[in-house]
Amino acid sequence: MIQLLKIELYKIFKRPRTYISFGIITAIVLVIQLAMLSDGKSFLGFVMSGVNEQFDIQGNVLNGYLVTYIILQSLLIHIPLLVALVAGDALAGEAAGGTLRLLLTKPISRAKLVLMKFTSSFIYTVLLIIWLAIVGLFGSLLLFGPGDMINLKSDAFVMLLQHDVMWRYMMAFLFATLAMTTIASLALLLSAFADNSIGPIVSTMGIVVVITILSNLELPLFDKIKPFLFTTHMIGWKGFFDDPVPYGAIGFSALVMFLYTVVFLAATIFYFNKKDIKS
Amino acid sequence: MRKLLGIWVVCMLVATSGIKAGEADKLFYALRTKVLTVKDYTADVRMKIDINRMKIPQLKGTLFFKSPNKMRLERHGGLSILPKKNINLTLSNLMPAGNVTVIDAGSAVIDGKKVRIIKVIPEDDMGQIILSKLWIDEANMLILKTETTSRNDGTIAMDLTFGKYASYALPDHVTITMDVKDYKLPKGITMDYNDTPPPPPKDPKEKKPKTQKGTIQINYLSYTINKGIPDAKFADKE
Amino acid sequence: MEPIIETRDLSKSFGSFKAVDNLSFTIGHGDVYGFLGQNGAGKSTTMRMMLGLIYPDSGNIYINGTEFNNSRRHLLSQIGAIIERPDMYGYLSGYENLKIFAALSDKNIKADRLHEVLEIVGLRGREKDKVKAYSQGMKQRLGIAIALVHKPALLILDEPTNGLDPQGIAEMRMLIQSLSRDHGKTILISSHLLYEIEQIATSMIIIHKGRKVVEGKVNTLLNPDDSLVEVMINPVEEITLKLASSAWYENIHAFEPNMITFKMNPKQIPQLNRWLVSEGIDVLEIRSKHSLEAYFLSLTNDSVIKN
Numbered sequence: 153m154i155q156l157l158k159i160e161l162y163k164i165f166k167r168p169r170t171y172i173s174f175g176i177i178t179a180i181v182l183v184i185q186l187a188m189l190s191d192g193k194s195f196l197g198f199v200m201s202g203v204n205e206q207f208d209i210q211g212n213v214l215n216g217y218l219v220t221y222i223i224l225q226s227l228l229i230h231i232p233l234l235v236a237l238v239a240g241d242a243l244a245g246e247a248a249g250g251t252l253r254l255l256l257t258k259p260i261s262r263a264k265l266v267l268m269k270f271t272s273s274f275i276y277t278v279l280l281i282i283w284l285a286i287v288g289l290f291g292s293l294l295l296f297g298p299g300d301m302i303n304l305k306s307d308a309f310v311m312l313l314q315h316d317v318m319w320r321y322m323m324a325f326l327f328a329t330l331a332m333t334t335i336a337s338l339a340l341l342l343s344a345f346a347d348n349s350i351g352p353i354v355s356t357m358g359i360v361v362v363i364t365i366l367s368n369l370e371l372p373l374f375d376k377i378k379p380f381l382f383t384t385h386m387i388g389w390k391g392f393f394d395d396p397v398p399y400g401a402i403g404f405s406a407l408v409m410f411l412y413t414v415v416f417l418a419a420t421i422f423y424f425n426k427k428d429i430k431s
Numbered sequence: 432m433r434k435l436l437g438i439w440v441v442c443m444l445v446a447t448s449g450i451k452a453g454e455a456d457k458l459f460y461a462l463r464t465k466v467l468t469v470k471d472y473t474a475d476v477r478m479k480i481d482i483n484r485m486k487i488p489q490l491k492g493t494l495f496f497k498s499p500n501k502m503r504l505e506r507h508g509g510l511s512i513l514p515k516k517n518i519n520l521t522l523s524n525l526m527p528a529g530n531v532t533v534i535d536a537g538s539a540v541i542d543g544k545k546v547r548i549i550k551v552i553p554e555d556d557m558g559q560i561i562l563s564k565l566w567i568d569e570a571n572m573l574i575l576k577t578e579t580t581s582r583n584d585g586t587i588a589m590d591l592t593f594g595k596y597a598s599y600a601l602p603d604h605v606t607i608t609m610d611v612k613d614y615k616l617p618k619g620i621t622m623d624y625n626d627t628p629p630p631p632p633k634d635p636k637e638k639k640p641k642t643q644k645g646t647i648q649i650n651y652l653s654y655t656i657n658k659g660i661p662d663a664k665f666a667d668k669e
Numbered sequence: 670m671e672p673i674i675e676t677r678d679l680s681k682s683f684g685s686f687k688a689v690d691n692l693s694f695t696i697g698h699g700d701v702y703g704f705l706g707q708n709g710a711g712k713s714t715t716m717r718m719m720l721g722l723i724y725p726d727s728g729n730i731y732i733n734g735t736e737f738n739n740s741r742r743h744l745l746s747q748i749g750a751i752i753e754r755p756d757m758y759g760y761l762s763g764y765e766n767l768k769i770f771a772a773l774s775d776k777n778i779k780a781d782r783l784h785e786v787l788e789i790v791g792l793r794g795r796e797k798d799k800v801k802a803y804s805q806g807m808k809q810r811l812g813i814a815i816a817l818v819h820k821p822a823l824l825i826l827d828e829p830t831n832g833l834d835p836q837g838i839a840e841m842r843m844l845i846q847s848l849s850r851d852h853g854k855t856i857l858i859s860s861h862l863l864y865e866i867e868q869i870a871t872s873m874i875i876i877h878k879g880r881k882v883v884e885g886k887v888n889t890l891l892n893p894d895d896s897l898v899e900v901m902i903n904p905v906e907e908i909t910l911k912l913a914s915s916a917w918y919e920n921i922h923a924f925e926p927n928m929i930t931f932k933m934n935p936k937q938i939p940q941l942n943r944w945l946v947s948e949g950i951d952v953l954e955i956r957s958k959h960s961l962e963a964y965f966l967s968l969t970n971d972s973v974i975k976n
Contacts, residue, residue: 159769167760202614204515210503211510250756254815257720257752258773259745300510310486314509395486429722430683 153268156260160272164238170276173234174283177227181287184223185295188214200302203309215299216292217317221393223288228328228387232335232360233353234280239273239339240352243424247347247431256429266340266421273336281329289321303393310395320397324389327406331386334409335360337416344424347431382412455535455549458567465572466523466600471497471660474601475652478504480512482611482645487512494649500524501665513647520607520647522600525579525589527553527560536564541575544568559583573597585610585642596654604650611645671734673698673823673855674719679728681714681879688714690879691728696857696872698822701849703870703887704859705965711879712859713753716827719857720750732823746775749821751829755812759801763792763811766800767818774819786814789852790844806837813844817852824848824856830865838865845869863965867891875965883961895960897922898931898938903951911948917941922960932960 164170188195192214197204200213243266246252256262301317303310312320338359342352360383366374367384378384388405391398476494480487492506502521504511514520536548551563559581566576577589587609594603672695681689689711696702706712717723719730721741730737732744757766764783771778787793790810795803803811809829816824829845830838846869848854860866866873867887874884883890902908904926912918912929923930931941935957945952958966 155772159772162769163758163761166758166765206515206612206614207512208515209510209512211506212508213510249758250754251758253717253720253722253752254750254756254770254812255773256722257745257748257750258770259742259775260773261742299508300506302510308484308486311488311510311512313488313490316488395488426724428683428724429717 153264156264156268157271160268161275164272164276170238173237173280176230176234177280177284178287180227180230181223181284181291184226185219185292188219188222189295192219199304203304209302212297212299213302214296215301216289216294216296217299217301217312217314217321219292219296220289220321221301221303223292224284224324224328224389227284227288228331228389231280231284231328231332233357235273235277235332235335236339236353236356238276239269239336240343240356241349242269242273242340243343243420244346244352245343245349247429248349250431252431253429262425263421266344266417266424270337270340270417270420273340274333277332277336278329281325281332284328285321285325301393305390305394308394310393312393312395320392323392327389327392327402330406330409330413331382331389334382334386334413334416337413337420341416341420341423344420344427380408382409385409455533455547458547458569459531459533459549459551459565462565462567462572462574462600463526466526466574467498469496469498469523469599469601470657471495472599472601473655473658473660476504477650477652479648480514480645481647482514483643484614485645494651495660495664496521497660497662497665498523499528501662503665514609514611514645520587520589520609522574522577522589522591522602525560525563525577525587526565526574527551527558527563528555529558530554539566541566541568544570544575546575571597573600596651596656599654599656601654601656602651605648607647607649609645609647610642612642672696672731673700673733674702674857675731676715676719677729677731679715679718679730680726681711681718681723682726687879689718689725692876692879692881693728694874694881694884696855698855699849699853700872701845701856701858701870703866703873704857704876705861705863705866705873706859706876707861710861710876712861712876713827714879715876716750716752716825716857716859719825720748720752721745722752742775746819747821748823748825749813749816749819750825750827751809751812751816752825752827754831755808755815757800757808757811757815760799762797762799763787763803763807763814764796766811767796767814770815771818776819778818782818782820786818789817789848790814791840804837805832806834806840809833809837809841810844813848817848822855824854826856826858828859828861830860830862842869863959863962875961890961891959893934893936893959894932896933896935896957897960897963898933898935898941899954899956899958900929900931900941900945900952901954901956902927902929902945903953905950908950911950915944915948917944 196214200209203209243252246255255265298314300314301312303312335356339352339356342355343349346352363381363383367378367381385405385408388402391402474494474496476492478490478492480490490504490506490509490512492504492509492511495501495503495505500521502513504513531554532552534550534552536550538545538547540546546566547569549565549567551565553560560579561582562580564578565574567573568575571593573591573593575591579587581587587607590606591602592604596603674696677693679689679692680687692711692715704712704716714723718725719737721737732747735744737744758769761769764787767783767787771783784793787796790813792807792810792814795807800808800811813826813829816826826845830841833841842865845856845858849856858866858870870887872885873887873890875882912921917931920931920933921929922932933941938955938957942952942955
């Protein structure tokens with residue numbers, strides 16, 4: 153098992169493509185940070201115009217914590233794509249490259265291979281999130297300094313004291329890791345069906361986009377299914393920036409995503425075990 | 432029209448109170464003099480802002496005040512947040528300045544203390560304040576409660592509790608209740624999806640009116656009084 | 670001694686297409702077993718079933734007497750295989766690829782062994798190059814190195830000469846012969862070219878449309894007496910009479926006015942030629958091929974099989 157995992161990780165991290173994701177994250181984060189450095193005040197003035205009419209807020213509003221929130225807000229829509237790039241390629245890429253048949257003529261069980269593909273995708277996801285934390289959170293703190301964080305929700309204004317923010321980010325990153333792991337398991341499932349990697353990557357994103365739209369459509373028709381869509385729960389990390397933190401709702405979201413992950417993984421193992429390798 | 436209405440209200444109040452205006456006048460001016468002896472102060476405060484749809488934790492900081500109307504909360508690197516009002520939320524600012532008409536409005540009991548109620552109407556009808564109602568502990572010459580109706584900011588009420596700074600008429604604890612207009616958070620750029628999964632359950636009966644009451648509670652831990660504060664302290668800083 | 674591989678009534682369909690149809694054959698220890706069939710005959714499907722890549726609809730595969738599905742992992746550790754193209758991780762070096770697949774083999778394989786197999790397949794000195802820079806021949810060699818590294822008793826090689834230039838084909842042939850002769854491997858090798866199998870295999874099977882056509886020892890199946898000699902002539906009127914009265918009549922396989930096909934040993938061609946000339950018959954061309962080859966070519970031309 154460990155040997156197989158080591159090999160999977162070796163393959164992932166020996167491949168130049170893997171680092172593109174880290175590069176993309178760095179680039180997007182830097183772009184947002186630079187934009188905020190040069191024009192953050194007017195952006196903030198625009199966003200907070202409603203609040204500023206009534207309240208006099210002084211101090212370093214545009215601090216590292218707020219910038220990180222803006223970064224996460226924009227990036228956590230894109231990270232599923234980066235996760236899908238690796239997880240969607242995990243089995244389909246091997247099939248397309250012709251290495252899957254060579255791999256499966258070795259004395260390893262298919263279930264173990266799927267599990268290790270999942271585990272290696274998970275580790276990749278964790279590293280991606282850690283990297284996001286480093287460049288996003290610590291980079292922004294370095295550039296903008298710490299401070300009390302203002303979280304503007306569509307229905308409330310939440311202010312969090314500086315000393316009360318870091319743990320929320322840690323929990324948010326942990327939650328984001330779970331959300332991205334669900335995406336990874338979906339991409340892996342689609343990867344098992346396909347013999348080329350573009351299909352599962354595009355399908356994963358397609359599914360995420362479509363379900364996200366369903367999650368956000370405010371139609372009574374969708375209200376009943378919304379709680380069962382994993383995209384509804386993917387943004388549960390934001391709950392950690394509420395006061396009080398809605399642990400019950402976050403826990404439910406985490407449970408839903410965990411169940412989705414288990415179901416996707418089990419379906420992958422079930423299907424892949426029965427699949428004829430014709431590639 | 433508003434002025435006529437004000438005069439009519441005053442006439443009615445005077446007619447119904449039956450108490451001599453002269454005593455109330457004296458009381459008010461004496462109190463105002465006492466309050467105005469504090470030219471400036473710096474106070475360590477704990478502030479709790481409780482306004483609908485605003486979740487703000489208790490803020491620790493230093494409150495700077497300079498007579499007549501400068502106020503600033505400084506939070507040692509943290510954010511300071513205060514409602515933006517045309518009048519500052521200080522006792523001296525909530526008492527009308529200049530010549531006033533004072534009406535005795537009877538007495539009441541607050542926390543077991545008998546208090547005199549007076550109503551103060553500024554003669555300057557261009558000022559922000561239209562009417563102030565004060566609950567006065569005559570024995571200690573302290574204002575325990577105010578209710579100020581302003582031109583633009585609705586009614587601002589203040590409940591005060593005094594302790595060791597009573598001689599300066601500086602409270603240990605103040606609860607300010609005021610009208611807060613509904614404010615808009617622009618959807619789409621509020622860094623939030625419209626449907627965060629764990630929305631805290633809302634009271635379905637809670638139908639938001641245009642204007643709501645908000646409260647600010649300030650605990651004054653210590654004061655440094657009349658040591659002089661430069662005006663620069665109150666300049667807008669980022 | 671029980672066969673190293675035995676298949677019994679192996680069948681596999683993909684939708685309505687029957688890829689393998691009740692296929693049974695046996696391979697003995699030490700054999701180089703040729704698996705012959707045109708493209709799409711079912712060779713790769715059968716080999717994939719032997720490696721657990723494709724699941725048979727019915728039938729069984731026994732390796733060393735053990736049913737494959739009952740002991741898949743254990744049996745796979747005794748097999749080395751190349752299926753179709755030897756695709757590897759192009760972004761890794763040859764050595765890294767070899768190391769990865771060696772590590773998956775259930776055996777503790779030391780670096781010495783990696784170098785040893787690289788030596789056997791003639792890749793020493795190029796092992797640090799990225800595989801994407803390898804020629805097709807080098808990839809095939811690396812594929813064989815991967816198949817060999819864990820010292821399997823059985824090698825399954827699916828069209829290992831595909832895509833190679835003539836020199837590459839010759840080298841691959843020598844390598845396979847050496848693996849059998851010097852390393853004692855049993856080799857199942859597939860091809861769609863008879864002459865390739867003819868040169869290296871000891872036994873062979875021909876399959877067509879998933880069914881066995883013929884199976885046996887190569888030297889029996891390719892007996893020279895079964896060669897077909899085609900003689901092109903200028904049509905002559907009395908030819909039938911002349912032939913009927915000659916000793917060659919017994920060898921006639923097919924007759925057309927301008928071409929007569931004899932079934933005979935090619936060594937007798939000069940004699941035949943002399944007789945034709947002596948009878949005043951103009952010989953335009955004489956071609957010889959083995960009857961099995963002729964038969965196999967007829968399959969390739971999609972003729973109907975007559976059993």
